[in-house]
Amino acid sequence: MLSLLLYSRLWLLLSLIPSLFIETACAAEWIEYPSDGTATLTHYTLPDGYIASCGCTGASTRYPTVAMSQYAYGSSTAYGPGCGRCFKLTLLNTYTSEPPFFPNVTKSVVVKVTDLCPVGGAGWCSAMPGKPNKGGQYINFDLAWPSVAIPDDFFPSDAAFYGYTDFGVWNVSYQSVDCLNSWAGAKTAAALGSVDDGSSVCCPANPTGSANDTCPSFSDDNGIPPDTATTASSVDGTLTPSAGRTLLLLYSLLVFLLLSSGHLLG
Secondary structure (H helix, E strand, O other), rough: OOOHHHHHHHHHHHHHHHHHHHHHHHOOOOOOOOOEEEEEEEEEEOOOOOOOOOOOOOHHHHHHHHEEEEEHHHOOOOOOOOOEEEEEEEEEEEEOOOOOOOOOOOEEEEEEEEEEOOOOOOOOOOOOOEEEEOOOOOEEEEEEEOOOOEEEOOOOOOOOHHHOOOOOHHHHHHHEOOHHHHHHHHHHHHHHOEEEOOOOOOOOOOOOOOOOOOOOHHHHHHHOOOOOOOOOOEEEOOOOOOHHHHHHHHHHHHHHHHHHHHOOOO
């Protein structure tokens, strides 16, 4: 029969379990990226007037906008520090075509981050700290295109050689820019700021990185794991790193208590 002392220690151990899992879930590590660099660029369809993750006004969709990959965006849902930031994106070359296509013209666009591109499998938005996406980049910008704000022929192509015009994925350079001076929507008051509908929104007109004008991480503030599909549960029967570390810690504590009570020493 276990001693009263051992029972009390086991009870203490069990009482620690919730806090251990909460700590695991909340300990988000986001990608810290330089103000200028390289990234991958994809595109997606964003309906006109749609209120995306940041909660930017519907009028913002009539100007160039992007969704930003989750770990650079800084939240797994709703708003994050990436919301409202503006970048000048310049096309470099295609990634998935063989051979890569290098355009003979320079195409650039200044975009505002209004949406989140979530982690998903081996997708282009699945880069994590220490683990780039399959293009070797830590940021993916998912451009809202086709769009009334961007010409239909924005992406160069060579249909005669490749047999198609949409390459899907590009390597780009990015440069952080002042939204009010560089983004086309800055001249339209209705395109700035966030909707006022009582929901969780944050879309600053010109974030600089200061706590006074930059969104916090909604998921950090609310104890939501950075990626609920891969960090708070098991996938295909394999324990994810955070869950595995927690269980290993619990197992080690249990063994220590049993050893200290003599139940593993015979």
